[in-house]
Amino acid sequence: MTFITEKNKIYSIYTILYNEYGPQGWWPVDGKYFPENEKPFEIIVGAILTQNTSWQNADRALYNLRQKKLISPQKIICTKIDVLRTLIKPSGYYKQKAARLRAISLFFLKHLKEEVPKREDLLKVTGIGPETADSILLYAFHTPVFVVDAYTKRMFIRLDLVEKDDTYTDIQNIFLNSLPCDHSLFNEYHALIVKQGKEVCRKRPLCSICILRKKKVCSFNFFITGK
DNA sequence: ATCCAGGCGTTAT
DNA sequence: ATAACGCATGGA
Known part of the structure; x- marks a missing residue:
């Protein structure tokens, strides 16, 4: 019984x-952490692009960014906002999401060297709510949340x-x-x-x-x- | 044509 | 504190 x-x-x-x-x-459960490896940042970008959006659409936007070699905080900051918007258009909400990609890029350029970001700090970034923060922590940094x-x-x-x-x-x-x-x-x-x-x-x-x-x-x- | 998608920030109750 | 609304594309 x-x-x-x-x-x-x-x-x-x-x-x-x-x-x-x-x-x-x-997203893979092995591999190295950002910024040693660029894969985790791609996960972070994906987490934003898929907000209230099918993965298929998010992945198209991700594909465009990949083609242009823009999957890094530095590159995203340097890219003109109109270009960024156009590239991620398939993911929907493209104006908001372009701004959010910039915000998270800035965050990682400033705060992160090697260590895992704090959840409370992620939540202060515009466009990062609880689910996206936890997705980043879990899928990009292998934090058990x-x-x-x-x-x-x-x-x-x-x-x-x-x-x-x-x-x-x-x-x-x-x-x-x-x-x-x-x-x-x-x-x-x-x-x-x-x-x-x-x-x-x-x-x-x-x-x-x-x-x-x-x-x-x-x-x-x-x-x-x-x- | 309608509904839905791996939410979030803002504004109104 | 919680509810409602706008944001936008592509597929079923």
């Missing part, structure tokens, strides 16, 4: 999703593990208190949540194909009543 507590439920869900979907191949996004909230409300009015921090703490503190676990879990949120636990959910419902972790059930 085994009890499913809310704590190990969080971990069980990870296991089920991982077994179902496999590794998601998000759990990234919460709209998918996470929607999905875990349905799983009855999160309340409707829980804040970003509330939700984050639920995960941090339930999981071993491991950056590669957090990396993979967040990516799996995004996968599940996109394909199954959508705004209009497809409960009939949900692996979590099949495994009896989720009792939420959605029926289309009309038509």
Whole structure:
């Protein structure tokens, strides 16, 4: 007889999703830190470009920047704002995001030599909110922080593990208190949540194909009543 | 045609 | 403190 507590439920869900979907191949969990390696800065740029935007669109913008060899704080600062805007246009909100890329570039030129930035400092940068800050810390610097996004909230409300009015921090703490503190676990879990949120636990959910419902972790059930 | 995407800052209640 | 709004492109 085994009890499913809310704590190990969080971990069980990870296991089920991982077994179902496999590794998601998000930003790599090895490699060197910025500025020794330029890859982490590309992750940072990607984190901004994908704000409320599909990765496909963000990646087009990233591709343009890569072609022009602009993936470095120095280059972004030096690039004329109109050029920058044009290059990142496919990611949407291109005026805001151009300004945000400049702001984060300035931040890393000023504050960072080798060490990992502080979350509170990242949050002071214009355009860096909690999710982007945590994405940067997790995916670029391998800091074990759990990234919460709209998918996470929607999905875990349905799983009855999160309340409707829980804040970003509330939700984050639920995960941090339930999981071993491991950056590669957090990396993979967040990516799996995004996968599940996109394909199954959508705004209009497809409960009939949900692996979590099949495994009896989720009792939420959605029926289309009309038509 | 409508809705949605790996949010954030500003402004109104 | 929390809610609503604008920002913008490309795919389903």
